[in-house]
Amino acid sequence: MNLTIPDFPARIEIEIASDCNLRCTYCPRHFVNTLKGYIDFHLFEKIIKEAISYPDTILVLHRRGESMLHPEFKKMLELVSGRFKEVQMATNATLLNKDKYEAIVNGLTFLSFSLDTPENFDQTRIPAKYSKVESKILDFLDYNKGRVLTQASMVKTVKTAEEECAKFKSVWTDRVDRVRIYDQHSSDGNFGSLKNPRVIRKPCVMPFYEILVYDSGNVARCNHDWNSDNSASMGDLKKNGIKEIWHGEKYEELRKQQRTLQFDDSVCTRCDCWYPEIGRQGTGETWEKS
Ligand SMILES: C[S@@+](CC[C@H](N)C(=O)[O-])C[C@H]1O[C@@H](n2cnc3c(N)ncnc32)[C@H](O)[C@@H]1O
Ligand code: SF4
Numbered sequence: 693m694n695l696t697i698p699d700f701p702a703r704i705e706i707e708i709a710s711d712c713n714l715r716c717t718y719c720p721r722h723f724v725n726t727l728k729g730y731i732d733f734h735l736f737e738k739i740i741k742e743a744i745s746y747p748d749t750i751l752v753l754h755r756r757g758e759s760m761l762h763p764e765f766k767k768m769l770e771l772v773s774g775r776f777k778e779v780q781m782a783t784n785a786t787l788l789n790k791d792k793y794e795a796i797v798n799g800l801t802f803l804s805f806s807l808d809t810p811e812n813f814d815q816t817r818i819p820a821k822y823s824k825v826e827s828k829i830l831d832f833l834d835y836n837k838g839r840v841l842t843q844a845s846m847v848k849t850v851k852t853a854e855e856e857c858a859k860f861k862s863v864w865t866d867r868v869d870r871v872r873i874y875d876q877h878s879s880d881g882n883f884g885s886l887k888n889p890r891v892i893r894k895p896c897v898m899p900f901y902e903i904l905v906y907d908s909g910n911v912a913r914c915n916h917d918w919n920s921d922n923s924a925s926m927g928d929l930k931k932n933g934i935k936e937i938w939h940g941e942k943y944e945e946l947r948k949q950q951r952t953l954q955f956d957d958s959v960c961t962r963c964d965c966w967y968p969e970i971g972r973q974g975t976g977e978t979w980e981k982s
């Protein structure tokens with residue numbers, strides 16, 4: 693396992709909006725009370741200005757909410773357009789419309805549509821309607837013509853039957869570049885709220901690989917860190933730069949804990965979702981278009 697520290701994080705997740713227009717039944721965002729925010733455009737600009745010197749950086753433009761709600765969403769995509777190796781985003785697709793197509797095709801390299809099976813969608817992705825969302829996606833795919841890599845994803849919860857996963861795959865496999873089924877990682881944003889079979893703790897690569905910036909500018913550890921807009925934050929990008937925080941004392945201490953597996957970090961200590969390899973937790977299923 694490569695636990696060297698790159699000069700700059702290889703991946704930066706920027707939460708454009710923590711607000712959301714849906715209430716998906718399995719989404720832990722409802723257990724964090726304060727998620728109604730939008731990143732300030734000047735803060736976004738500051739982050740991008742620093743990251744631009746590292747064009748190999750992978751940008752991810754979503755986290756605990758729906759990014760397309762941001763009034764300056766298109767302006768942000770214009771700012772990052774052509775500047776980075778990869779610019780990825782996931783969306784609930786309810787706000788996908790022609791007005792955004794050009795900005796998306798020029799600004800993103802990868803777009804994931806978060807869905808469910810046609811039968812379950814209206815009960816889980818409340819109050820969205822499957823038929824409307826599906827036709828929005830099909831219209832976009834027609835415009836896109838393969839320029840942005842696309843994915844359809846669903847969350848497999850404790851209630852999801854195998855046949856439902858197979859059905860989802862069969863609906864989307866010829867339409868998008870990748871179909872992905874995520875295993876539900878927690879029921880309420882807290883570790884241990886679902887039974888996780890992984891018992892042998894391993895160092896997690898995330899503190900050596902990426903940072904996550906909440907819409908407030910607070911830096912969190914990874915996509916499993918739902919509620920660190922407080923003393924658990926790794927830093928504040930309103931006050932400091934990415935490199936300063938990445939090479940700062942808090943990160944050094946967290947990496948030491950990962951290397952030695954001697955934890956007292958308020959988030960990582962309790963974690964049951966660590967990443968033993970970059971991008972791989974060994975959960976869920978993915979099918980690529982052949
Ligand atoms: C939190 S959402 C934010 C982006 C956007 N609102 C969306 O739905 O794509 C990011 C991804 O997390 C997935 N997700 C939500 N709750 C989850 C859970 N408990 N376990 C695993 N993935 C989850 C969503 O389906 C989506 O694909
Ligand atoms: S999964 Fe996405 S769309 Fe659904 S509630 Fe969570 S953030 Fe909102």
Ligand code: SF4
Binds near residue numbers: 898917964965966
């Ligand atoms: S150990 Fe868990 S909480 Fe900590 S960085 Fe890794 S995945 Fe995130």
